[in-house]
Amino acid sequence: MKRIKHKKLWLTLIVFIVLVSGVFVGAGLYFFKVACVPGHKSFLSGHSAYVKKSDPLYSQKIWFKKHKKQKWSIKSADGKYRLVANYIPDKNSRKSVIILPGYMDTKEDMGEYATLFHQLGYNSLTPDPRSQGESQGKYIGYGWPEKDDIKKWLNLLLAKKGKKQQIVIFGVSMGGATAMMVSGLKLPAQVKAFVEDCGYTSVKDEIEHEAKVLYGMPAFPRFPLVEILSGINRIKVGYFLNDGSSIVQLHKNHRPMLFIHGAKDTFVPTKMVYRNYQATRGQKELWVAPNAKHAQSFAKHPQEYKLRLQTFLAKYIN
Structure with a gap:
């Protein structure tokens, strides 16, 4: 009798573990879709095609809309897209x-930034990341697979416009993180500097932060949900979330970098920029823009943003 009860207890325990595991895997798949599959995101405000005259960057956006653009294309680094x-x-x-x-x-x-660099005398190349805009792709890579695509764009730029180009890599938010991830690669000598605006320390750090802020998720079940999402991401996208690290890549970087972050950024918390700044090995400058929320430093301080960018780049590019 005791042996039968013991077996029933173990069977019940196994069934419970299987059910709980199933729930967590299902939740992990749901959050993977929310975080990594392109589509409407309720937590993003989005961009309007209409530019209001009250927009502090109205003139920059209108110039970009009216200006003729060339379309370039490549195959992604893995040849898929x-x-x-x-x-x-x-x-x-x-x-x-x-x-x-x-x-x-x-x-x-990114029109206002293309206009800004045009005003500073730069050619600009602005790629759509994988699965965004006109670029093909199945998943949002948060900069990690995209870093290798950027190296291909670099090579195309040099092939088309010549080896005498002096190149800056600039990015905002996920683009800022991508720029930092690119900085750790072996790059052509023509890459002279980087500018990153409000990029995160790692993909895992950012997703854990959003799980906490957007969903109010406590330490449990945030762990193990993020770990499960990371495993799903490894299967579908090709890397674990913790591998997508700006900090690790910055440790390999010896080129100059300007770090910009809004003082009131809660989407990519301002504290992340200090860790990124400490990680890089090259010449560096940091500007925490007063009263600026996520990706709003340029809109909040358009003249100072331009001046800081111009002053920094003038030290390394002529």
């Missing part, structure tokens, strides 16, 4: 910038 970019030349300038959009943003959403 066709990627598309805008290219805007600046006469015969040998200064070029690659502008990297944020999470679910497109090359068209």
